[in-house]
Every structure is written in structure tokens, then in C-alpha cells.
Amino acid sequence: MARREMCHVKQLKTVCPHDCPDTCSIIATVNEEGRVVTTKGDPDHPFTRGALCSKVLRYPERVHSSERLLYPLKRTGPKGSGQFERITWEEALDTIVSRLREETARYGGETVYCFHGSGNMGVIQMNAHVPFFHKMGASQGRGDLCSPAANEGWLYTVGxxxxxRPESVAHTDLMLVWGSNMASSNMHMLAFFKQAKKNGAKMIVIDPYRNRTAKQADWYVQIKPGTDAALALGIMHVLVAEELIDRPYIEKYTHGFEELCATLPDYSPEKVEAITGVSADDVRKLARMYGQARAPFIRVGIGLSRNRRGGMSVRSIACLPGLVGAYHKKGGGAIMFTSDAFPKNMDVLARPDLLPEDTRVLDNVRVGSNLLHVQNPPINCFFVSGGNPAITAPDVELIRKGLTRDxxxxxxxxQFMTDTAKYADIVLPATTSFENFDVFKSYGHTYMQKVDPVIAPLGEALSNRELYCELAKRMxxxxDVFTLSNEELALALFPTIAADEVKRTAFLAGETLELIDFDTVFANGFATPTGKLEFYSEQMLRDGYPAVPTYREVEQEEGALHLLTPPAHYTLNSSFGAVDKLREQEQRPTLQVNPVDALAQGIEEDGWIEAYNERGSLTLWAKLTEDVPPGVVVAExxxxxQHTPDGKSINFLTSxxxxxxxxxxxxxxxxxxxRKEA
Known part of the structure; x- marks a missing residue:
């Protein structure tokens, strides 16, 4: 296949492709040899304003890492051994197509299954596999590792x-950061709040452990993991009881206030204290600060949704601004995602019309069970795109067993020989976002941007779209989804751009664009069935959920400590494992443990320990700290x-x-x- 030639350029704009709300615009400096030598923030971007995190400042080291995969490989040793030999693209593609035809002839399309991750968040490259597997009639997936519960909880309430608008936090007088470590994962929005702080605004952080953001707070509220809905309902109880609410707003913009009020006696501050660990006095103080603020703003994190009460927790928090009218106040309201700020026609790319009716749907979270236990037909062809499930998905031991099936x-x-790639029969080299065309929208701000390659693909790497278009051709x-040019596809995806000459010209030039007026998204109400913010949801009732916000207890498995696994500061998921300097800054796989819990096991100082449960065990460096409360441990x-002492990741312990x-x-x-390491 012919390679694309690059012109010699000095500086080009591109975008960070990783799973982060800030979606930073980047200026990449490229030398005459076609290497990226530096990355810096784009000062013209309205949201990121020239700042980059420590990860992306080192992006040239990732792009040009000696560990990059450059050629197709075929496995020569046992699965998981990492033993491969180089082959040609012709052999690789012929092998894949031959096996697909063989297995689908025997079992049908549902024997094929693709796990896709968020390694590249570009609209085209992230979804390039979808039409191919729709056409194959492959088993489909629902849910993901990230935020589907958060999405559902928010949509039931807000619509x-x-x-x-994230930038509007600069005008708030009180920001609640609820379950988000913004200093590590949303630094640009935090920078806007610092403008408000200069004018006297206060920041309250609600989180189970004292993370980097909590250490910057005016008040840190420590909450038991998974009890966020109860705290939100306790705040509602006080707001209503003390008339710290906006009744005209409630009448005009909300639905189901009376039904909500009927549940609130169950959430007195004293009852909420027993559930959440937040004292009754602090529940009242928090509610009063929120209810008396001029324009309170809530930054809702998605980490709090990754538990068995997660969707209802997000729904409950999303109701709070509706009680005080904050969604319509400058500097007030709440934000979780901005994803719907970019009207698009995804059917153009996904082509759901190609998928046979009643195609089987599997739970994407249950990778191990899908590979080991699904039958009629079994999964015999497994594709992985933009993900590393052998360490990032839960119950890794189960996944490893599935991946070793003969x-x-x-x-x-x-892009790298990841833990998952070591189990593959065929490994194909992928481009980075610096080497391919894409379109980036954000889920944390309102700007989108088209990017062209800033360097030529390294080795024989192909982009996701090139790969699946080539496979489609051979099948x-x-x-036309497999033959349209990238620019044709991009314009078809965003019809409002294609129809507007000014926007189209700016888009094709790589300028940042807004597609809607985000300041007026609630001007005519909410996108719910009633057109109002829904305290009471008939749709939830039909879907089998309580119609109003509720807290429920769940049965706990064995184990003395509640494990949290939030993102690290210097790395992101598994995407930066090849950057030595970033890994050195994280130091080692660490478990933050309260000294009380450590002492109970005879652990008196920092050092290697064993963490275990019914799914397995692994070795971690215990960091004794009061940043985590008794009963909770944190592995960031x-x-x-290959960088752990026992060859295991934290997701050996997750369910x-x-x-x-x-x-x-x-x-x-x-x-x-x-326990102490044996």
C-alpha cells in the first residue's frame, strides 16, 4: 500500500486524542526529519488557552517511542508470551479475512466481537470499526468502562x-466539585474557577479521599463511597425544609416537585449522616451554603457513577440546581458533559442499517465472561481497537483465561505491545493521532476541531479507518462509508457545518468551532419528555427504576476495605506506559492506606504489601496516609x-x-x- 508523503513543516495544530474532558488544542513542532520535537498548548484555543498537562507536554516521547509497533506481526509462541515475527500487510490481511470467512461460514456473524476502548477519542478513528462489524453481523456491545450510568442518570433528569457553560464558572460564588479530581483530569476548567476565587468564590470538594483537588478546596467534605445520592437527598431535605428554594423557578422549569418532596422526610441530616459519614451539622451547613449562594455551580464527576448506585447518584445531584434556579443563573448550574453540543449524524458513519435485526448484544464490561462463557455461537474472532482490556477491564484473570483459548x-x-496485544494472533501497527486525519469534539467544553496529520505514519502503521476500509474491500x-474520503465523511457527519459556507471554510482550515449557542441550551426548557427538569420521571418508572431520586443499600462482598481506582496524575488509563519519565513520576503501583487500617494488619510503615479478594491478589506499595479515611483504600x-512487581494490574481485584x-x-x-507481603 502506498504511503502518504509529508511536507516539511515547522509548526502545525493538532488535538490531544485521549479520554479527557479538556480535549486540548496543541501546537506541534516538527523538524526537517519529520519528527515531532516539542508540543505546546495552542494559545488561541478559547478553553485550553495555551496550557497542556504534563502528559501531553511529553507527547513526542510517546509518538517516537522505541516501543512503537511499526509492522504487522504474527504470533509464534504461546498466547501471552509476546513472541511474534514480522509479516507483511498482505499476509496479515489475508489471514484475517480467511479466518473471518471460515468462522462466519460455520457460526454466523455473531461469532465475531470487537472490544473498542477510548485510546483515541476522535469521532472518525474511534468509530471507524463500527460499520465494518455492522456489515459482518457481529455481536454488538452495550455499556462501557467509563460513564454509561452517569449518562443515563443525567439524561433522565436533564434530557x-x-x-x-464550563467557562461560566468564572462567575460563580460557590463551586461544588463532586467526585472529580479536576487538578488531574480537568485542569483548564479549574483555571476558570480560579478567576472566580479572586472575587471571593469558595470551592467545596466532595470526595471519598483527599485528592489533589480536595487539597485546594476551601472545604473538603469526605463521603463514604457510593453514598452520593443520599447526600444529595439530604441537601434537598434541608433546602426544602428551610425554604432555600426558588418556587417560581420550580413551577416554571421543573416537573414532579411534590412527588420529590414526599420522599425527603426519609433523608433527614441525621439519617444521611448514618449513611454517608458526613455529619448532620455538615449536611445542614452544605445545604445552607448552596441554597444561599448567588449562583452555585456543580462540577459533577463521572467516577462516582462507577458503582451499583452510580446512575441514581448522578440523577440526584443533577436535581439540585433545579431547586434553586441555578441552571438559569450566570455562573450557576451544573455540568457533567458537553457531548450534545455537537449535532451530528452518526448514522452516516455507524451505518446501523447494515446490522441484521435481532443481532446479539453483549455487555462490554464483561469481557472475560464473553470470551469464556458465551455460546450459540461462541466468540471465536475477537478484535480489539483502541483499548487494552487485559489490564483496564474488570476481573483480569477471567479475561486472561479467555484470551488463552486455543x-x-x-x-x-x-501502537504498542500492550498486555492485550501479547495475547493476539495478529498484531497490527496503528497510527497515533499525530499521523492521521480526524475530527475532535469535546465532552468537557464546546469547541470542535478538524486535524490533519502533522507527521507521516511511522513504519507501516495504518489508521483505524484505513484498516477497516481495507478489510471491507477484501471482504x-x-x-460508500468504506470509500468516502475523510473530508467527505467529516462533512456528512456534521451537516450544520456542510450547510454553512463560513463554518465549512473554518472547519476545513482546522479552526475551532462551536455548533450551538451553549449559553442558551435551557432557554426554552429541558430536552425531557415534559420539557422540564424532571424530579419525577415517568420514563424511569417504565424502565423499571424509581421515578424520583432514591438511595438504596447494596449487598457488600467480603473484604475489610472499599477499593477505589481513580486515574493517576501523570498517566491516563494505560495510554502512557511507554513514557519513562511519566512512569517515573508515578514511581510505582501504589495503594493509599489509612494508618489505622494498616496497623490492624501489622503494617507500620510504607512498603510492599499484598491486596486480595475472591478474584485474586497482587503486590502494591502501601503508602500510609490520612488522605484516605479508615475503611477505604485508593489505587491511582x-x-x-511489565512494570509491576508480580506481573498483575489493579483490575485483578475488580468485578x-x-x-x-x-x-x-x-x-x-x-x-x-x-496483609503483609509473604
Whole structure:
């Protein structure tokens, strides 16, 4: 296949492709040899304003890492051994197509299954596999590791994935950061709040552990994991009881206030204290600060949704601004995602019309069970795109067992020899976002941007779209989604851009664009069935959920400690494992443990310990700290197993259990015990 030639350029704009709400615009400096030598923030971007995180400042080291995969590979040793030999693209593609035809002839299309992750968040490259597997009639997936429960909870209440403009937090007088470590994962919005702080605004952080953001707060409220809905309902109880509400707003813009009020006696501050660990006095103080603020703003994190009460927790928090009218106040309201700020026609790319009716749907979170236990037909062809489930998905031991099946044919399209790639039969080299065309929208701000490659693909790497268009050609698929140019596809995806000459010209030039007026998203009400913010939801009732916000207890598994697995500061998921300097800054796989819990096991100082539960055990460095409360332990980040002392990742300890809604992961809802290392 012909390679694309690059012109010699000095500086080009591109966008960070990783799973982060800030979606930073980047200026990449490229030398005459076609290497990216530096990355810096784009000062012209309205939201990121020239700042980059420590991860992306080192992006040239990732792009040009000596560990990059450059050529197709075929497995020569046992699965998981990492033993491969180089082959040609012709051999790789012929092998894949031959196996697909063989297995689908025997079992039908549902024997094929693709796990896709969020390694590249570009609209085109992230979804390039979808029409191919629709045409194949492959088993479909529902839910994901990230935020489906959060999405559902918000949508039932607000109606669309929008909220208050993130930059407007500069005008707030009180910001609640609820379950989000913004200093590590949303630094640009935090910078806007610092403008408000200069004018006297206060920041309250609600989180189970004292993370980097909590250490910057005016008041840190420590909450038991998974009890966020109860705290939100306790705040509502006080707001209503003390008339700290906006009744005209409630009448005009909300639905179901009386039904909500009927439940609030169950959530007195004293009852909420028993559930959440937040004292009754602090529940009242928090509610009064919120109710008396001029324009309170809530930044809702998605981590709190990754448990069996996650969707209802997000729904409950999303109701709070409706009681005080904050969604319509400058500097007030709430934001979780901005995803629906970009009207698009995804059917153009996904082509759902190609998918046979009644195609089987599997839970994406349950990778191990899908590979080991699904029958009629079994999964015999497994593709991985933009993900590393062998360490990032729950119950890794189950996944490893599935990946070692002799009859499973696995194809991994990757930039590095990840833990998952080591189990593949065929490994294909993938471009980075610096080497391919894409369109980036954000889920944390309102700007989108088209990017062209800033360097030529390294080695023989192909983009996701190139790969699946080539496979489609060899399979005899003739639909135009496999033949349109990237720019044609991009314009078809965003018809409001295609129809507006000014926007189209700016888009094709790589300028940042807004597609809607985000300041007026609630001007005519909410995108719910009633057109109002729904305290009471008939749709939830039809879907089998309580119609109003509710807190419920769940049965706990064995284990003395509640395990949380939030992102690390210097890495993101498993995407930066090849950048030595970033890994060195994280130091080692660490478990933050309260000294009280450590002492109970005879652990008196920092050092290697064993964490274990019914799913397995692994070795972690115990960091004794009062940043975590008794009964809770925290392991930040996911480490490549080649960098761990025992070849295991934290997700050996997490469960395949699903969230209360949306079929999401419960990565923050697991129990473990600890002991001295043997």
C-alpha cells in the first residue's frame, strides 16, 4: 500500500486524542526529519488557552517511542508470551479475512466481537470499526468502562448531555466539585474557577479521599463511597425544609416537585449522616451554603457513577440546581458533559442499517465472561481497537483465561505491545493521532476541531479507518462509508457545518468551532419528555427504576476495605506506559492506606504489601496516609504489568458487576483486604 508523503513543516495544530474532558488544542513542532520535537498548548484555543498537562507536554516521547509497533506481526509462541515475527500487510490481511470467512461460514456473524476502548477519542478513528462489524453481523456491545450510568442518570433528569457553560464558572460564588479530581483530569476548567476565587468564590470538594483537588478546596467534605445520592437527598431535605428554594423557578422549569418532596422526610441530616459519614451539622451547613449562594455551580464527576448506585447518584445531584434556579443563573448550574453540543449524524458513519435485526448484544464490561462463557455461537474472532482490556477491564484473570483459548482468533490494532496485544494472533501497527486525519469534539467544553496529520505514519502503521476500509474491500463490502474520503465523511457527519459556507471554510482550515449557542441550551426548557427538569420521571418508572431520586443499600462482598481506582496524575488509563519519565513520576503501583487500617494488619510503615479478594491478589506499595479515611483504600492509575512487581494490574481485584443503569463498570465498588507481603 502506498504511503502518504509529508511536507516539511515547522509548526502545525493538532488535538490531544485521549479520554479527557479538556480535549486540548496543541501546537506541534516538527523538524526537517519529520519528527515531532516539542508540543505546546495552542494559545488561541478559547478553553485550553495555551496550557497542556504534563502528559501531553511529553507527547513526542510517546509518538517516537522505541516501543512503537511499526509492522504487522504474527504470533509464534504461546498466547501471552509476546513472541511474534514480522509479516507483511498482505499476509496479515489475508489471514484475517480467511479466518473471518471460515468462522462466519460455520457460526454466523455473531461469532465475531470487537472490544473498542477510548485510546483515541476522535469521532472518525474511534468509530471507524463500527460499520465494518455492522456489515459482518457481529455481536454488538452495550455499556462501557467509563460513564454509561452517569449518562443515563443525567439524561433522565436533564434530557441531554449539556449543562452550564464550563467557562461560566468564572462567575460563580460557590463551586461544588463532586467526585472529580479536576487538578488531574480537568485542569483548564479549574483555571476558570480560579478567576472566580479572586472575587471571593469558595470551592467545596466532595470526595471519598483527599485528592489533589480536595487539597485546594476551601472545604473538603469526605463521603463514604457510593453514598452520593443520599447526600444529595439530604441537601434537598434541608433546602426544602428551610425554604432555600426558588418556587417560581420550580413551577416554571421543573416537573414532579411534590412527588420529590414526599420522599425527603426519609433523608433527614441525621439519617444521611448514618449513611454517608458526613455529619448532620455538615449536611445542614452544605445545604445552607448552596441554597444561599448567588449562583452555585456543580462540577459533577463521572467516577462516582462507577458503582451499583452510580446512575441514581448522578440523577440526584443533577436535581439540585433545579431547586434553586441555578441552571438559569450566570455562573450557576451544573455540568457533567458537553457531548450534545455537537449535532451530528452518526448514522452516516455507524451505518446501523447494515446490522441484521435481532443481532446479539453483549455487555462490554464483561469481557472475560464473553470470551469464556458465551455460546450459540461462541466468540471465536475477537478484535480489539483502541483499548487494552487485559489490564483496564474488570476481573483480569477471567479475561486472561479467555484470551488463552486455543480456538480464539484475536486481532489487536495497537501502537504498542500492550498486555492485550501479547495475547493476539495478529498484531497490527496503528497510527497515533499525530499521523492521521480526524475530527475532535469535546465532552468537557464546546469547541470542535478538524486535524490533519502533522507527521507521516511511522513504519507501516495504518489508521483505524484505513484498516477497516481495507478489510471491507477484501471482504467485498461496497458501501460508500468504506470509500468516502475523510473530508467527505467529516462533512456528512456534521451537516450544520456542510450547510454553512463560513463554518465549512473554518472547519476545513482546522479552526475551532462551536455548533450551538451553549449559553442558551435551557432557554426554552429541558430536552425531557415534559420539557422540564424532571424530579419525577415517568420514563424511569417504565424502565423499571424509581421515578424520583432514591438511595438504596447494596449487598457488600467480603473484604475489610472499599477499593477505589481513580486515574493517576501523570498517566491516563494505560495510554502512557511507554513514557519513562511519566512512569517515573508515578514511581510505582501504589495503594493509599489509612494508618489505622494498616496497623490492624501489622503494617507500620510504607512498603510492599499484598491486596486480595475472591478474584485474586497482587503486590502494591502501601503508602500510609490520612488522605484516605479508615475503611477505604485508593489505587491511582493502571500499570502495564511489565512494570509491576508480580506481573498483575489493579483490575485483578475488580468485578464484572454492572452499574444500576447503563450497563457500566463498577470499578469503584469493590472490596479488598490487605496483609503483609509473604
Amino acid at each position: 441531554s448531555l449539556v449543562g452550564s 480456538d480464539l482468533f484475536t486481532v489487536v490494532h495497537e 467485498g463490502f461496497t458501501e 492509575g493502571v500499570w502495564w504489568t 464484572e458487576r454492572l452499574t444500576d443503569m447503563g450497563w457500566g463498570s463498577t470499578l469503584h465498588d469493590n472490596r479488598v483486604s490487605i
